[in-house]
Amino acid sequence: MALLEIQNLVVDFATATGSLRAVDGINLTIDEGEIVAVVGESGSGKSVGMLAMMGLLPWTSTVTADLMIFDGQDLLNMSNKERRKIIGKDISMIFQEPMTSLNPCFTVGYQITEVLSQHFGGKRRGYNDKAIELLNQVGIPAAESRLNSYPHQLSGGMCQRVMIAMMIACQPKLLIADEPTTALDVTIQAQILELLIELQKSQGMALVLITHDMAVVAETAERVVVLYAGQQVEQRTVKQLFKKPKHPYSEALLNALPERANDKLLNAIPGVVPGQMDRPLGCLFSPRCDYASALCKETSPNLNDGILCHFPLGEESIKVESQ
Amino acid sequence: MNTETAPVTSIRSQQWKEFWFYFSVSKTAVAGLIFLILVILMALFADVISPHGPAEQFREYAKLPPSWMEGGQAQFFLGTDYAGRDMWSRIIHGSRMSLLAGCVVVVLSLSIGVLLGLIAGYRGGWIETFIMRVMDTIMAVPGLLLALVLVAVLGPGLLNAMIAIAITYTPSFVRLTRASTLTELNRDYVTASRVAGASPTRLMFVSILPNCMAPIIVQGTLSFSTAILDTAALGFLGMGAQAPIPEWGTLIAENRDLILNAPWTVTFPGVAILLAVLAINLVGDGLRDALDPKLKRS
Amino acid sequence: MLRFLINRLMLLVPVFFGVTLVAFGFIRVLPGDPVEVLAGERGLSTERHAELLAQLGFDKPIWQQYFNYLSDILHGDLGTSLITNRPVVEEFFELFPATAELGVCAILFALIIGVPAGIIAAIKRGSWIDQGIMSISLTGYSMPIFWWGLLLIILFSNTLNLTPVSGRLSFLFDVPPVTGFMLIDTLLSDEEGSFLNALHHLVLPSIVLGTIPLAVIARQTRSAMLEVLSEDYVRTARAKGLSTFRIIGVHALRNAMITVVTVIGLQVAVLLAGAILTETIFGWPGIGKWIIFSVFSRDYFAVQGGLLLIATSIMIVNLIVDLLYGLINPRILHQKSKS
Numbered sequence: 001m002a003l004l005e006i007q008n009l010v011v012d013f014a015t016a017t018g019s020l021r022a023v024d025g026i027n028l029t030i031d032e033g034e035i036v037a038v039v040g041e042s043g044s045g046k047s048v049g050m051l052a053m054m055g056l057l058p059w060t061s062t063v064t065a066d067l068m069i070f071d072g073q074d075l076l077n078m079s080n081k082e083r084r085k086i087i088g089k090d091i092s093m094i095f096q097e098p099m100t101s102l103n104p105c106f107t108v109g110y111q112i113t114e115v116l117s118q119h120f121g122g123k124r125r126g127y128n129d130k131a132i133e134l135l136n137q138v139g140i141p142a143a144e145s146r147l148n149s150y151p152h153q154l155s156g157g158m159c160q161r162v163m164i165a166m167m168i169a170c171q172p173k174l175l176i177a178d179e180p181t182t183a184l185d186v187t188i189q190a191q192i193l194e195l196l197i198e199l200q201k202s203q204g205m206a207l208v209l210i211t212h213d214m215a216v217v218a219e220t221a222e223r224v225v226v227l228y229a230g231q232q233v234e235q236r237t238v239k240q241l242f243k244k245p246k247h248p249y250s251e252a253l254l255n256a257l258p259e260r261a262n263d264k265l266l267n268a269i270p271g272v273v274p275g276q277m278d279r280p281l282g283c284l285f286s287p288r289c290d291y292a293s294a295l296c297k298e299t300s301p302n303l304n305d306g307i308l309c310h311f312p313l314g315e316e317s318i319k320v321e322s323q
Numbered sequence: 324m325n326t327e328t329a330p331v332t333s334i335r336s337q338q339w340k341e342f343w344f345y346f347s348v349s350k351t352a353v354a355g356l357i358f359l360i361l362v363i364l365m366a367l368f369a370d371v372i373s374p375h376g377p378a379e380q381f382r383e384y385a386k387l388p389p390s391w392m393e394g395g396q397a398q399f400f401l402g403t404d405y406a407g408r409d410m411w412s413r414i415i416h417g418s419r420m421s422l423l424a425g426c427v428v429v430v431l432s433l434s435i436g437v438l439l440g441l442i443a444g445y446r447g448g449w450i451e452t453f454i455m456r457v458m459d460t461i462m463a464v465p466g467l468l469l470a471l472v473l474v475a476v477l478g479p480g481l482l483n484a485m486i487a488i489a490i491t492y493t494p495s496f497v498r499l500t501r502a503s504t505l506t507e508l509n510r511d512y513v514t515a516s517r518v519a520g521a522s523p524t525r526l527m528f529v530s531i532l533p534n535c536m537a538p539i540i541v542q543g544t545l546s547f548s549t550a551i552l553d554t555a556a557l558g559f560l561g562m563g564a565q566a567p568i569p570e571w572g573t574l575i576a577e578n579r580d581l582i583l584n585a586p587w588t589v590t591f592p593g594v595a596i597l598l599a600v601l602a603i604n605l606v607g608d609g610l611r612d613a614l615d616p617k618l619k620r621s
Numbered sequence: 622m623l624r625f626l627i628n629r630l631m632l633l634v635p636v637f638f639g640v641t642l643v644a645f646g647f648i649r650v651l652p653g654d655p656v657e658v659l660a661g662e663r664g665l666s667t668e669r670h671a672e673l674l675a676q677l678g679f680d681k682p683i684w685q686q687y688f689n690y691l692s693d694i695l696h697g698d699l700g701t702s703l704i705t706n707r708p709v710v711e712e713f714f715e716l717f718p719a720t721a722e723l724g725v726c727a728i729l730f731a732l733i734i735g736v737p738a739g740i741i742a743a744i745k746r747g748s749w750i751d752q753g754i755m756s757i758s759l760t761g762y763s764m765p766i767f768w769w770g771l772l773l774i775i776l777f778s779n780t781l782n783l784t785p786v787s788g789r790l791s792f793l794f795d796v797p798p799v800t801g802f803m804l805i806d807t808l809l810s811d812e813e814g815s816f817l818n819a820l821h822h823l824v825l826p827s828i829v830l831g832t833i834p835l836a837v838i839a840r841q842t843r844s845a846m847l848e849v850l851s852e853d854y855v856r857t858a859r860a861k862g863l864s865t866f867r868i869i870g871v872h873a874l875r876n877a878m879i880t881v882v883t884v885i886g887l888q889v890a891v892l893l894a895g896a897i898l899t900e901t902i903f904g905w906p907g908i909g910k911w912i913i914f915s916v917f918s919r920d921y922f923a924v925q926g927g928l929l930l931i932a933t934s935i936m937i938v939n940l941i942v943d944l945l946y947g948l949i950n951p952r953i954l955h956q957k958s959k960s
Contacts, residue, residue, distance in 0.1 A: 087861070087862040114863070459639065460642075572767075589768070589771055
């Protein structure tokens, strides 16, 4: 049985200018110990989808899904109290901006021991040794004295390590990493990714890596889900995707990698992700797609073997969808 | 030349429209504005509106309760005070004092404060240090106390009270303007103006000042309402407007002995103060929400 | 921590001197002949005038007068009251505890009601509870407090007979002054029921004095909470599975209170100004009532000394608040040190 199973996840936001559909039908299945990458540009809904599953979205959001099951439990219809027992313990999430994601008024030790005492009971202080052990595990030197440090005394990379320590403290079965290295120096990025993979192996947890960096995907993940404007456009294994992408967007993303640039120009994708007001008729990617046809511009494509496209790349026959 | 001026005016009217849009979103602010306009009209047309003269005494009708209570009379809507003067007429005329006090205080403290703040921010150096230390000293003494001491020096009376209060409000404007000036000084358009050869005066008043106006306007509204309260406080303490001037605070002071027998003489002037200040504060809140770019929703 | 303290003290020094200048200069700009004014005598003969002039030290050059004044201050001599002939310092410190007690009770009242009100308003943003709380606090902010005091007296003391009208303690009790704080002294004395009586007398004045701070604190807490609740670290706290109570009461509140503490500091000056009015209304024998009386009775040395002492007290309280602020917000303390 899969560890996490999400089907047709939809997230709407109520805004001053009407309802905004941030996530439009994500399907995701994750088995124990798997590493899955979720890829997309800003505004693709990759973070929102995972936040929705954790129940961390503001009150203006409406979350619906056909199925949202974790470890046999129904996440969708769970009470908040029930959900709080799982979050931070069996499912954990680390965020993009480590410096602002730690509470500036409390020490590192406090924040780590807090999550332990919350889920396993008992006094916070009793978990000090465990906290030191965790800090060592994530590679923070002089762990014992670090317990009394405040977040503003640490660098970005260190803060991220502390966050990781905090979130794996309860040995979760699933760890979601939301762009964990985007806000960090390039040199630190590799270290943090290495750490995540190492922990994933040693703890046997499933890892969802949300990123916009295809290079990171290539290095770390086994499977990849590609999102565009809230919709899921492709889901394949990493090897398959890199070898032969089936959705024009995936192909464009890969072409945009610096390694694939020709002589002088990078292959940027022209245009921007559609916002609330300028959603095109038909396929959402059609304005930017090299292969767009008249059909693409008028009608929204249905899922074609997991690919959201009228004309998936490499298909010999062109399938015409009947409505 | 014409093509240059036309866009400027339309930008201005566009700014007004945008401002009014954000302001009118808050119904309470609009309600406050309407009430304020009514008070202003009341002050302007006091002689016409009030049924009796503010100093007219009806000895036979002294200490009459309001018209809806037992013993009250229709011609004395809110009752009469110890000397038989109609409370409603006195309160109407008192609105003149309060609004006048608010205006004078704000005009004085704003103009002096903004000027000093501009100079302090622009010049820097020891001028800035000197001005800011003086302002710190003024702020070290609680406003009412300083005003009291100043009135003791200048002598009691409405005008002296207004001057004293204005002095206590000046530091806020100085700080505000200086802070804004310092921020604006670093901007490119100021450097550009300077390179183009603009004189310091022109730089300060034409280039920098308009961009600092938002917080100054909000502070001005706040000071207007606090000025009314402080004038009333001084009047109550006997250091402000002197009897028989019908300033609202003085009215309360005059009738303080009647608090047991004729509580209406003390209650209604206070209600007048409360409503006027509340209206101004609502408008001030609305102004702040409309002018603060951080709060603007797209 | 020590460096922080010294830093703050350094900033206060020029302000302190500024206030001494104001106090010093105030007497010399009074209308009329300062000698006549201070002596309280009229139609002085030339010899008497010269005598008093020398006595007051006004015959010396102005800078020397100021210097003498400063050295007097540093020796603890702030002049003698023209009315009571007692040292101003003595009178001030005798009456100070009454005002301090009233002020502390007022702030406690404002905090106990204002902070929870602000938190609730923030959590229930946009609801009628939020709007109600904000409207009430705006009204409290717009009231003349002397009128508010009179109104409450009319209602509670006269009509309902629930609270006493004036003073700190019913004259039926005889409580020896030990600390000057009535609540403490009554507990120390063996007069039965005196503590409750003192508390009873404190209720209405504290409410009146604390109304404006209450309004300000409620508004500030609300906006601080709204800001904090949208911060990343609150999301992290939620992601840890912490209870709502803990998230708001521990994680959010701690950060929100930083702003609120600064506001409390500003309220001290407001409190002292309000004390002048409140003490007058309630016949409370404190600094406020004393200074008004001094101004009216032209006791200029008392006013001069009072001005300086009040300003200095405010500066000291602000300093303490700054230190508290440093304790709550670790970033300020560590400003000089970097990892």
